[in-house]
Amino acid sequence: MTLPEDNAIVEQVGIPLEWMEEFEAAARRPLEMRLRYAFIHTYKPVLDDAPYRAFDTMADYRRWCEENLPDWLGYGRV
Amino acid sequence: MAAFEYRQGQEVRDALARHGVRYLFIGKAGAILLGFPDTTQDADLFVERTPANGRALVEALRQLEFAITDEQAREIERGKDFVQLKNGPFDLDLVFAPDGIERFEDAWQRHIEVEGFPVCHLDDIIASKAATNRAKDRETLPRLRSFREYWYRKQRG
Numbered sequence: 001m002t003l004p005e006d007n008a009i010v011e012q013v014g015i016p017l018e019w020m021e022e023f024e025a026a027a028r029r030p031l032e033m034r035l036r037y038a039f040i041h042t043y044k045p046v047l048d049d050a051p052y053r054a055f056d057t058m059a060d061y062r063r064w065c066e067e068n069l070p071d072w073l074g075y076g077r078v
Numbered sequence: 079m080a081a082f083e084y085r086q087g088q089e090v091r092d093a094l095a096r097h098g099v100r101y102l103f104i105g106k107a108g109a110i111l112l113g114f115p116d117t118t119q120d121a122d123l124f125v126e127r128t129p130a131n132g133r134a135l136v137e138a139l140r141q142l143e144f145a146i147t148d149e150q151a152r153e154i155e156r157g158k159d160f161v162q163l164k165n166g167p168f169d170l171d172l173v174f175a176p177d178g179i180e181r182f183e184d185a186w187q188r189h190i191e192v193e194g195f196p197v198c199h200l201d202d203i204i205a206s207k208a209a210t211n212r213a214k215d216r217e218t219l220p221r222l223r224s225f226r227e228y229w230y231r232k233q234r235g
Contacts, residue, residue, distance in 0.1 A: 015224045023228045026115035031193055032084040038110040040117050041081040041169075051165035052150055054158040058175055061160040062210075074214030 044073055082107070082121050082168045090121070090170075091195050093141050097134040100126040102189050104176055104198045104206060106218065111192045112200055114225045116218070120169035124198060126182040127157035127174045135172070143167055178202075178209030200226050 015023070026034060046069050055061035065075035094101060103111055105122035125135060132155035139154075140146055144166030146154070154161055154172065161172040179185050179202055188199040198206075204222055207215040 015227055019221055019224050020228065022115045023113070023225055026113055027232070031111070034110060034113070034115070035082075035084040035087060038115075038117055039082040039107075039119070039121075041119055044119070047162075048164060051145070051163075053162040054150070054153045055160045056158055058159045058173075058177055062212075065212075071213075074217070075212055077211050078213055078216050 045070060047073065047075075081119070086168050087121070087195065089142060090123075093138040094135070095194070097138040097141075099134045099138055100128075100131050100182070100186065101135070102182075102185055102196050102198045104173060104185075104203060105171075108197045108203050109200065109222060109225070111195050111197045112190065112203075112229065114222065116221070120171055122171045122173055124173050124176055124179070124182065124185060125157070126186070129155055129157075132157055139163070139166065139170075144170070176206045178205040178207075200229055 029037075053064075055064065062077060066077065069075045102108070102124045103121065104124040106114070106116060106118040107121040110116060110118065125131065136146060136151045136154050144163055146163075146165065150161075157174045159173070159175040161174075163170045163172065179198075185198050185202050188202060190197050190199060200222075204219070204226060207219055207222065
């Protein structure tokens with residue numbers, strides 16, 4: 001996600017204009033419609049290849065992600 | 079695997095309520111419930127870690143047709159920090175110890191109900207994403223913080 005290209009800012013609230021318009025538009029939609037647009041499913045290699053995984057600690061989970069998932073999925077810590 | 083839909087959200091909400099499960103929507107799914115316009119692939123639930131709550135959760139998930147074995151049920155009841163379910167009608171992540179939030183009770187005190195969906199406060203969602211500090215969270219955070227500004231202003235009228 002990047003800032004809108006023109007970096008337009010609504011001065012009073014410090015929110016980029018493009019985002020402000022999106023927030024306002026979303027606020028006008030009922031929850032059912034918002035959820036319909038929000039959840040998508042695309043195949044994620046490795047991550048989607050097991051029906052169940054459990055990790056004792058979040059650190060274990062983060063480590064597993066970094067060691068097993070492709071970088072481009074974005075699960076690695078910065 | 080189908081994407082999570084409103085109807086499934088209602089089924090999760092209703093099944094977990096019937097079984098008395100204490101949980102909150104967290105992550106981007108939680109933000110979306112609060113009005114954040116974005117996309118995500120699954121729903122994350124922050125679940126209170128107690129044996130009774132874990133048992134109730136397993137019963138509810140089985141009712142939702144998640145294929146949970148007895149061994150997996152024991153792990154959920156014990157409350158492993160993170161459980162990833164892809165053995166049901168949609169993907170669900172169970173988070174018992176999200177980064178950036180100390181105790182479930184603290185998040186519960188601040189939580190927000192959206193049409194019956196219990197949702198973490200936006201500040202907790204942001205704190206959790208900031209603490210996790212993954213590349214995909216880093217991408218989302220500037221827009222999410224802008225949304226928080228918008229959301230607070232809307233709350234204040």
